[in-house]
Amino acid sequence: MEHITTDICIIGAGPVGLFAVFEAGLLKMRCHLIDVLPQVGGQLSEIYPQKPIYDIPGFPVVNAQDLVNGLMDQIEPFKPGFSLGERVDHLERLDDGTFIVRTNESTEVHSKVVVIAGGLGCFEPRKPAIDGLESFEGKGVSYMVRNPETYRDKKLVLSGGGDSALDWTIFLSEIASEVTLVHRGDTFRGAPDSAEKVFDLAKSGKINLVLQSHITAISGNGHLKQVTVQGKDNEIRNLETDYLIPLFGLTPKLGPIAEWGLNIDKSAIEVNTLDYSTNIDGIFAIGDINTYPGKLKLILCGFHEAALMAQSAFKYVYPDQKLSFKYTTVYGVNTF
């Protein structure tokens, strides 16, 4: 178990969470960020890294990933800590008003302030609507490939038509005893090279390709044993398998945040626009995750929220100090 002590624990390493490090840093507050995604940048890096953004002040146009890279450069002097690829599962307020934030990987962050900059929530695998699917999770059903060796000499069914379905089908065809890829279409729109390779593997009999079909049922006795597939022509087939890996990308879900006693309205956290504080003392919410009258889900609004949050967070980190507002143009960026 890793134990980290910091001033501010920021949940979410999207653009607003990253900029919060800068605003906190100017006030000599150290930050640690946690994000469920394996990389920083939130939606920008996960959903639209190559898209241009036109409403960042001072940049007539900026590529989403370039903005993330710029923010990382901007906060580097403040040496933030990162726990990436970890989901915050637990948040506890201690008697002295400080917080313990714990992740699914048992990382514990002890902080004086918690800032939730979680965008639309945790990115989680999109699950197909199959009865009983969740009861087989960990018992033959998984939504990502953590350790390919798990599948050595086993029978696998993968479903999906995107890049990850193609890439894992190719990779696992060398490891598993039998690989079947089920896809609702009859073509793949992902990387043409990968698509061609999958068709070649099917032609040479190394994998089974079941096109224009979808999985309608799964069954087993304690562990997955069979997947039922229905074709466009309504033909039904049962496939014996050890594992099913549905690969349909990620979608954000509010997740455990909903259980922390925060006031929530339509999957967003209600905040006071004075400083973007929540109903729990010492917890702030900034960026797309919060809601208030007039809220606009814009990165630039999130940046503004981060600045005001930091001014207010100061009193939790330095309760005995008086805060005087300073311009970077006068004082520069005094790093740690």
Added chain:
Amino acid sequence: MIHIKVEDNKGEVQNLEIPEGINLNLMETLKAYEYPIRATCGGMALCSDCHCEVLEGWEKLPEAQEQELITLDSRPDASSASRLACQIKLADEINGLSIRLIGESE
């Protein structure tokens, strides 16, 4: 007026009368009519929150572009009648369209 029949995730059906000349796509229009479509990507055909099934009027719609088709491929519940509302421009041609919303709500 452009008439569009919309069935929401709860099965409630509404006939919308939308004034012509609004420069919006169907996802934005539905949000303006207070349908709680999450629209994570804001209309770039990248998230599929505005995934809908076209019940009537498929022939009125322009063909889906590559990005829309790629994104629909990532939906386990996509069918041959699937479209992304953000990629449908509001225009006279789609008068009489009937859709069912099946994407993620706020």
